[in-house]
Amino acid sequence: MKDFLGIRRFFAGLVERNGLAVSLYLTAAVGIWIFLLIILPQLTMFDYSFHHNLPPAKVGGPEDVYTLEHYRYFLRGSGNGSAYNVLDMSVLVRTLVAAIFVTVFDLVICYPVAFMLAKSSSAGRARLMVLALIVPYWINEILRAFAFRILFGSSGVINEFGMAVGLWGSPIDFIREDVALYAGLAYAYILLMIFPLYNAIESLDINQLEAARDMGATRLQVHTKVVIPYAKPGIASGSTMVFMLTAGALAAPEILGGPSNLWFTQIVYQWFNSGGNWPRGSAYAMILLVVCIAFVLLTMRLFKVSIGAIGR
Amino acid sequence: MTRKTGTGLIPGLYLLLFFAYLFGPLIIMVITAFNSSQFPRIRPWECFTTGWFAKLAADDKLLAGIGSSLVIGIGVIAVAIPVGLAAAILLSQVGPRLRSALYTIFIAPILVPGVVIGLSTLIFWGRIAGFLGLSYKSFLYDGTFLTILGQVTFIAAYSMLVFLSRIQRFDPTLTEAALDMGATPTQAFCKVLLPFMAPAIGSATVLAFLASLENYNTTVFTIVSGSTFTTVLASKVRYGLDPSISAVAVIIIGATLVAAILYESWRRDKARRLLPAGRRVPAAPADLWLAPVRRLTHPAFVGAMLAVVVGGSIWAGSRHDSSACEAQIMENKRALQQQFMQQQAPASPPPAATTAPVQAPASSVFAPSNLFSSPAPEPAPAPAQAPANGAFAPSGLAPSSEAPAPAGQQPAPASPFAPSNLAPSQ
Numbered sequence: 001m002k003d004f005l006g007i008r009r010f011f012a013g014l015v016e017r018n019g020l021a022v023s024l025y026l027t028a029a030v031g032i033w034i035f036l037l038i039i040l041p042q043l044t045m046f047d048y049s050f051h052h053n054l055p056p057a058k059v060g061g062p063e064d065v066y067t068l069e070h071y072r073y074f075l076r077g078s079g080n081g082s083a084y085n086v087l088d089m090s091v092l093v094r095t096l097v098a099a100i101f102v103t104v105f106d107l108v109i110c111y112p113v114a115f116m117l118a119k120s121s122s123a124g125r126a127r128l129m130v131l132a133l134i135v136p137y138w139i140n141e142i143l144r145a146f147a148f149r150i151l152f153g154s155s156g157v158i159n160e161f162g163m164a165v166g167l168w169g170s171p172i173d174f175i176r177e178d179v180a181l182y183a184g185l186a187y188a189y190i191l192l193m194i195f196p197l198y199n200a201i202e203s204l205d206i207n208q209l210e211a212a213r214d215m216g217a218t219r220l221q222v223h224t225k226v227v228i229p230y231a232k233p234g235i236a237s238g239s240t241m242v243f244m245l246t247a248g249a250l251a252a253p254e255i256l257g258g259p260s261n262l263w264f265t266q267i268v269y270q271w272f273n274s275g276g277n278w279p280r281g282s283a284y285a286m287i288l289l290v291v292c293i294a295f296v297l298l299t300m301r302l303f304k305v306s307i308g309a310i311g312r
Numbered sequence: 313m314t315r316k317t318g319t320g321l322i323p324g325l326y327l328l329l330f331f332a333y334l335f336g337p338l339i340i341m342v343i344t345a346f347n348s349s350q351f352p353r354i355r356p357w358e359c360f361t362t363g364w365f366a367k368l369a370a371d372d373k374l375l376a377g378i379g380s381s382l383v384i385g386i387g388v389i390a391v392a393i394p395v396g397l398a399a400a401i402l403l404s405q406v407g408p409r410l411r412s413a414l415y416t417i418f419i420a421p422i423l424v425p426g427v428v429i430g431l432s433t434l435i436f437w438g439r440i441a442g443f444l445g446l447s448y449k450s451f452l453y454d455g456t457f458l459t460i461l462g463q464v465t466f467i468a469a470y471s472m473l474v475f476l477s478r479i480q481r482f483d484p485t486l487t488e489a490a491l492d493m494g495a496t497p498t499q500a501f502c503k504v505l506l507p508f509m510a511p512a513i514g515s516a517t518v519l520a521f522l523a524s525l526e527n528y529n530t531t532v533f534t535i536v537s538g539s540t541f542t543t544v545l546a547s548k549v550r551y552g553l554d555p556s557i558s559a560v561a562v563i564i565i566g567a568t569l570v571a572a573i574l575y576e577s578w579r580r581d582k583a584r585r586l587l588p589a590g591r592r593v594p595a596a597p598a599d600l601w602l603a604p605v606r607r608l609t610h611p612a613f614v615g616a617m618l619a620v621v622v623g624g625s626i627w628a629g630s631r632h633d634s635s636a637c638e639a640q641i642m643e644n645k646r647a648l649q650q651q652f653m654q655q656q657a658p659a660s661p662p663p664a665a666t667t668a669p670v671q672a673p674a675s676s677v678f679a680p681s682n683l684f685s686s687p688a689p690e691p692a693p694a695p696a697q698a699p700a701n702g703a704f705a706p707s708g709l710a711p712s713s714e715a716p717a718p719a720g721q722q723p724a725p726a727s728p729f730a731p732s733n734l735a736p737s738q
Contacts, residue, residue: 147338
């Protein structure tokens with residue numbers, strides 16, 4: 001009841017400020033988004049993952065009971081013994097490790113660019129650089145992955161160059177080695193790393209940098225002691241986005257992934273598509289979601305940043 | 313301490329490398345779209361061709377995919393922009409605690425894997441349809457409808473971020489002034505806040521459309537049995553690497569560059585106009601020389617130039633005919649293969665001997681194997697030494713009475729199998 005009164009007071013405040021029509025629009029639009037698009041579908045999927053995979057006729061019948069079968073399958077596989085489902089679990093671990101690797105790689109290559117963009121470029125040059133950063137991002141994800149496929153193919157430019165220079169003798173299968181996949185994924189999310197970093201570094205007072213230099217800090221110390229601690233929210237924000245999107249990527253692993261290496265999202269898609277087992281697909285999707293969120297929260301706690309920093 | 317990092321040698325080199333990583337793959341992809349090789353690659357360069365674009369224009373699946381992507385994109389814009397705007401306005405009006413809670417919810421769809429959003433949308437609306445007792449023909453099972461909803465889930469969050477960055481610069485006293493002067497709150501909203509948000513609405517619309525067009529992870533679930541531009545593209549890529557995919561990239565990159573150049577010139581022009589007259593730098597004598605250059609950067613002129621360049625290259629491209637060159641490459645390959653076969657079995661009687669009397673040009677005998685021949689042998693220059701229009705050109709396949717017989721004139725290793733020899737020798 002108290003909550004209800006609170007909501008009424010909140011709505012009355014909105015009406016007073018915006019008028020009735022606008023307030024209705026605001027609350028209806030946001031309400032539909034939150035409930036019908038964000039929360040309820042997730043809850044339904046969560047619920048669905050505890051159901052047996054039944055034909056439509058049997059849904060709601062006596063066999064339609066809650067079960068942990070799909071989560072058990074993830075842990076134990078189809079066997080009844082004490083075996084573990086090493087295959088699926090190792091795919092999950094490999095996906096996470098690869099996503100961490102891609103995130104760190106992006107952070108390392110984007111930090112200098114973001115710093116130059118924020119602190120040492122003239123306005124015109126910075127604008128041009130921003131434009132140059134955005135343009136590749138407008139090109140379809142599939143096409144970007146395709147470009148890396150061409151680049152890293154056995155007769156691709158990288159192999160031709162490497163062999164011409166004499167770095168290696170016979171063509172290296174970059175696709176099988178997953179080099180192409182990591183390069184393609186890192187490429188896909190560069191922009192999402194640069195802009196949070198840029199926003200964070202941009203607001204740093206340049207006098208602080210000069211003060212540090214005047215007091216004898218080396219160039220490295222300026223970064224480790226002044227810039228990086230200051231830009232921590234931006235680093236957290238960019239890293240979280242890159243990590244989540246990499247772990248949840250589907251297109252790039254399908255196109256660039258080696259024939260034997262699956263990405264966890266591909267398993268979800270297989271259960272959904274060729275496997276024909278939607279509840280199990282939902283369970284796997286839930287596992288991916290929960291593990292990724294838990295990992296991000298843990299890492300943020302480790303580095304002492306608040307969740308509110310993300311997206312700014 | 314005025315030394316600027318980013319202008320030195322090492323930072324410059326680093327930037328160069330970074331942008332090479334950013335643009336290198338795209339440039340290489342663009343080049344492969346013009347190589348007639350069946351596999352997208354730069355080397356060996358066969359012929360400059362525009363045939364891959366023609367192949368695209370004839371690809372019905374892709375065209376249908378573009379059509380449904382347009383419909384979905386418009387639907388996404390129609391829903392995601394009002395929702396994102398409402399979310400941003402609401403965030404700007406609530407207290408700090410509610411604000412951070414709402415913000416976390418709003419930002420979540422960006423971070424949730426697209427796979428999860430797609431699957432959950434599909435399941436949720438399927439449940440609702442089941443609950444309402446609707447048949448599978450109802451719109452709740454329709455791929456376009458589901459895709460719009462699935463994409464709006466996170467694209468609304470993107471547009472909200474765009475609106476938030478704009479609304480933070482809004483001066484609330486403007487609304488108060490309007491209210492004081494007798495405007496109703498609704499009027500104040502429509503006449504003060506909305507016009508202020510207009511530029512952000514424009515950029516959010518573009519962003520939403522692009523995000524919708526290129527989305528794969530969610531769409532591949534929610535589109536059910538249909539297809540969009542991106543899913544068609546993905547299945548093409550998985551089915552086999554084909555330079556016509558590079559041709560798609562050329563079109564998209566071209567459109568992107570044109571849009572970027574136009575936008576940049578429009579923005580510069582606007583920035584110049586907005587400079588108050590008093591602060592405009594008086595034209596120095598040297599500046600007068602620059603006046604024509606200024607006119608050259610006017611958006612209308614830039615647009616006209618771009619239209620000429622784009623239209624001209626499309627016109628030239630559509631007239632370019634690479635069939636002669638491709639036929640020559642084909643002939644070279646065949647000659648090479650025959651040379652290869654000859655080396656493999658020098659003692660055995662030429663297999664073509666029995667087929668030699670056949671009246672048809674020799675190409676029919678070897679054509680199937682040539683079309684799919686692997687490019688294993690290195691493209692040796694030997695066959696190419698023949699005169700460009702010699703025996704290996706299509707004209708060389710004509711009855712030998714008219715064709716010159718270079719095989720006899722030069723000690724070409726492929727001579728026993730050369731097309732001219734296979735033709736009736738009388």
